[in-house]
Amino acid sequence: xxxxxxxxxxxxxxxxxxxxxxxxxxxxxxxxxxxxxxxxxxxxxxxxxxxxxxxxxxxxxxxxxxxxxxxxxxxxxxxxxxxxxxxxxxxxxxxxxxxxxxxxxxxxxxxxxxxxxxxxxxxxxxxxxxxxxxxxxxxxxxxxxxxxxxxxxxxxxxxxxxxxxxxxxxxxxxxxxxxxxxxxxxxxxxxxxxxxxxxxxxxxxxxxxxxxxxxxxxxxxxxxxxxxxxxxxxxxxxxxxxxxxxxxxxxxxxxxxxxxxxxxxxxxxxxxxxxxxxxxxxxxxxxxxxxxxxxxxxxxxxxxxxxxxxxxxxxxxxxxxxxxxxxxxxxxxxxxxxxxxxxxxxxxxxxxxxxxxxxxxxxxxxxxxxxxxxxxxxxxxxxxxxxxxxxxxxxxxxxxxxxxxxxxxxxxxxxxxxxxxxxxxxxxxx
Amino acid sequence: xxxxxxxxxxxxxxxxxxxxxxxxxxxxxxxxxxxxxxxxxxxxxxxxxxxxxxxxxxxxxxxxxxxxxxxxxxxxxxxxxxxxxxxxxxxxxxxxxxxxxxxxxxxxxxxxxxxxxxxxxxxxxxxxxxxxxxxxxxxxxxxxxxxxxxxxxxxxxxxxxxxxx
Numbered sequence: 001x002x003x004x005x006x007x008x009x010x011x012x013x014x015x016x017x018x019x020x021x022x023x024x025x026x027x028x029x030x031x032x033x034x035x036x037x038x039x040x041x042x043x044x045x046x047x048x049x050x051x052x053x054x055x056x057x058x059x060x061x062x063x064x065x066x067x068x069x070x071x072x073x074x075x076x077x078x079x080x081x082x083x084x085x086x087x088x089x090x091x092x093x094x095x096x097x098x099x100x101x102x103x104x105x106x107x108x109x110x111x112x113x114x115x116x117x118x119x120x121x122x123x124x125x126x127x128x129x130x131x132x133x134x135x136x137x138x139x140x141x142x143x144x145x146x147x148x149x150x151x152x153x154x155x156x157x158x159x160x161x162x163x164x165x166x167x168x169x170x171x172x173x174x175x176x177x178x179x180x181x182x183x184x185x186x187x188x189x190x191x192x193x194x195x196x197x198x199x200x201x202x203x204x205x206x207x208x209x210x211x212x213x214x215x216x217x218x219x220x221x222x223x224x225x226x227x228x229x230x231x232x233x234x235x236x237x238x239x240x241x242x243x244x245x246x247x248x249x250x251x252x253x254x255x256x257x258x259x260x261x262x263x264x265x266x267x268x269x270x271x272x273x274x275x276x277x278x279x280x281x282x283x284x285x286x287x288x289x290x291x292x293x294x295x296x297x298x299x300x301x302x303x304x305x306x307x308x309x310x311x312x313x314x315x316x317x318x319x320x321x322x323x324x325x326x327x328x329x330x331x332x333x334x335x336x337x338x339x340x341x342x343x344x345x346x347x348x349x350x351x352x353x354x355x356x357x358x359x360x361x362x363x364x365x366x367x368x369x370x371x372x373x374x375x376x377x378x379x380x381x382x383x384x385x386x387x388x389x390x391x392x393x394x395x396x397x398x399x400x401x402x403x404x405x406x407x408x409x410x411x412x413x414x415x416x417x418x419x420x421x422x423x424x425x426x427x428x429x430x
Numbered sequence: 431x432x433x434x435x436x437x438x439x440x441x442x443x444x445x446x447x448x449x450x451x452x453x454x455x456x457x458x459x460x461x462x463x464x465x466x467x468x469x470x471x472x473x474x475x476x477x478x479x480x481x482x483x484x485x486x487x488x489x490x491x492x493x494x495x496x497x498x499x500x501x502x503x504x505x506x507x508x509x510x511x512x513x514x515x516x517x518x519x520x521x522x523x524x525x526x527x528x529x530x531x532x533x534x535x536x537x538x539x540x541x542x543x544x545x546x547x548x549x550x551x552x553x554x555x556x557x558x559x560x561x562x563x564x565x566x567x568x569x570x571x572x573x574x575x576x577x578x579x580x581x582x583x584x585x586x587x588x589x590x591x592x593x594x595x
Contacts, residue, residue, distance in 0.1 A: 033571060033573050046456060046497070047496060047497065047498070051498065055584055058584060058588065059584070059587060059588055059591055060591070061591065076457075081457075083457040084457060087457070129496060130495075130496050131494065131495050131496040131520055133496075144519075145496045145520050146496060146520065146523065147496050147497070147498040147501070147520055147521075147523060147524035147527065148496075148498040148524075149498060149524065149527035149528065149582070149583050149584060150523055150524070150527055150583070152584070153527075153583055153584070153587055156587065156591075157587070161573055163571075195444070195490060195493060196489060196490050196516060198516060198517075198518075198519060199519075228490060228493060228518060228519075230519055287444060374453045374495075375448070375452060375453025375454035375455075375456075376453060376454065376456070380454065393446075393448070393494060395446040395447075395448040395449065395494060396446075396448065396449055396470045396471075397448055397449065397452050397453075397454070397470050398448040398452075398453060400454065402452075402469075402470040
């Protein structure tokens with residue numbers, strides 16, 4: 001009788017590998033509904049404690065594992081009135097009462113604060129109480145956004161259900177032209193593949209992505225939210241591990257061989273693009289998919305330029321703005337507002353001299369946090385005003401009055417438009 | 431048995447969470463916030479919607495933020511169900527978790543704003559009385575039907591934890 005032959009298991013994508021591990025299953029396939037154990041759960045001051053506490057009290061339970069819970073106050077910061085002050089006070093009380101393991105009070109935007117503290121590692125399954133949680137997929141983890149009830153249930157049990165998404169691979173090759181960046185890729189993709197990439201994980205790959213810093217990779221993953229994907233992911237490499245260890249996390253080279261998509265993975269689709277052909281992009285109101293080359297919107301007058309948000313105010317985003325603003329002035333009648341993504345971003349930009357370049361050009365500094373991008377804090381728009389912004393969404397009424405217009409663009413394009421007083425292609429300024 | 435007729439409120443594609451629950455108003459109480467639900471696209475909606483009415487929409491309903499208030503507002507206004515050609519993932523989960531049926535339905539174009547409709551979720555039937563047309567709705571995954579039948583995720587979890595205790 002012939003011996004049974006070992007059959008090579010069918011190759012699986014990185015996302016499927018992580019979900020299978022978290023589900024305690026040998027493998028999972030797209031469309032399966034599985035229960036997964038969560039390695040880390042994050043929530044912020046808007047969606048977290050004030051929504052969790054009544055639910056946990058109704059259930060009569062505490063946190064399943066306080067050491068795996070991250071709370072970040074980044075929405076109502078700093079308090080601007082009694083209501084926001086009360087929300088922030090309640091967050092602090094919750095953290096104390098429930099013994100939350102990781103708390104960042106007004107230190108910046110959650111999606112950037114977490115990797116700044118080495119909390120995201122390849123192979124983890126992370127639940128984030130915010131739609132831009134896919135940002136962390138840059139670190140090779142499966143991280144998706146959830147609403148408050150889902151997150152409260154996760155906080156109570158450490159578990160949730162997932163419908164396993166299929167993986168769509170998006171490969172970029174070629175070098176960017178000067179003045180083009182990861183943000184332009186995402187605005188381009190919002191038009192090219194649309195905003196309904198439902199039940200999909202976007203796996204970014206290719207030489208262009210390999211050459212990117214973690215800041216730029218986060219930009220790619222962040223806006224998977226706008227593309228309607230469950231999340232995004234990038235296979236970890238030396239750049240990933242270096243960033244994690246430099247920020248106090250633990251990582252080692254063995255992660256690289258395991259946490260990757262198997263050779264021969266049967267992707268839902270593979271799309272290939274050439275980064276060297278990409279022009280700076282601008283998305284017109286009120287929808288991120290309304291993207292086109294910046295030149296198509298040139299000469300649109302602006303009232304405000306905004307450099308902020310998880311997607312658009314990391315250290316390298318500020319560097320891009322400074323490359324344009326060095327030795328130039330913001331146009332009279334235009335206000336350029338800059339809200340660095342985290343307080344560490346501000347600290348680093350102070351030490352490097354970057355902030356002096358920005359403020360010399362006339363930029364006005366705002367506190368770190370979600371701010372105007374989420375319709376909160378400072379820098380909201382009046383009826384009829386126009387803003388060009390490094391943020392990720394330009395829905396009607398998001399940044400203030402519903403009669404305001406928001407154009408989305410890269411830090412290069414926003415900074416150049418602030419100087420010109422109207423939307424411009426930034427390549428003329430570099 | 432079918433439920434009493436509901437008015438259908440029709441919306442287009444890409445109804446986002448900022449028009450469902452504007453960020454700048456998120457400090458308001460849920461009841462106050464609900465009064466602004468969808469005002470940017472239909473100022474009449476939150477003023478005139480009645481308990482039991484249903485919302486029908488095009489593609490990608492609920493895209494954007496994870497804010498649960500988008501679904502909470504519809505619930506507070508008494509919306510009985512949202513039928514759309516497709517839903518953004520987080521909104522869909524939020525709605526189900528709150529016990530608000532979010533039902534994928536390809537033929538929402540067959541329902542106009544103001545139509546009188548009858549929805550029977552369990553029997554997967556939609557009757558448009560105004561057009562005298564009847565539709566079969568797709569079945570919901572057992573995991574989702576279970577949450578809806580319990581009245582939401584928290585009541586379901588409450589029962590589970592009691593059982594385990």
